[in-house]
Amino acid sequence: MPTGVPIGDARERLFDAADRLLLQGGPSALTSRAVTDEAGTAKGVLHRHFADFDDFLAQFVLDRAHRMDERAAALRDAAGTGTVAGNLAEALTAVFESVAVGIVALVTFRDELRARLRETWPAGVPVLTDAVEMIADYLAAERELGRLDPGAEPEGLAPMLVGTAHLLFADRTGRPPTAEAVRNAVASVMGGVLV
The missing domain is CATH 1.10.10 (Arc Repressor Mutant, subunit A)
Structure with a gap:
């Protein structure tokens, strides 16, 4: 070159x-x-x-985490439209069909990367923590609109939804889950809180 x-x-x-x-x-x-x-x-x-390769990787992970902002805004805007389960399934699929599963593995794989991320990222794994926040905000909006049971707890439901979706998409060697499988998983987690 x-x-x-x-x-x-x-x-x-x-x-x-x-x-x-x-x-x-x-x-x-x-x-x-x-x-x-x-x-x-x-x-x-x-x-x-970049200072070195781990600096590159840390900046890469943070850049991809910040891209969640657009997805979060789109999901919040979807509150009150379509179905709650459908909106969640679509959002979770968009997150995990992207590079998110690979980022989780990357952060787990590299000790120095985790150490660098801790300097700017307080806790959790970037992208996953953003996804939890995105889902919790959306669920809170849907609860305010009366589409979730008033006793529903977005802060508890969001990590369960993200964890469930992560498990569905984690096998990078197999076929990704079908849209129906994602919707079924969302419906199972949401249980009786959907109105």
């Missing part, structure tokens, strides 16, 4: 390459060489933008 050739937004290009590698090969596929090769950049580009 020639030097001095502009490559656009190098950070985003490297992050997109990490997405593809993580989805295709899991956490062990992410090396600095693999990322720069996938991005079509010189290895020095990564080190020009």
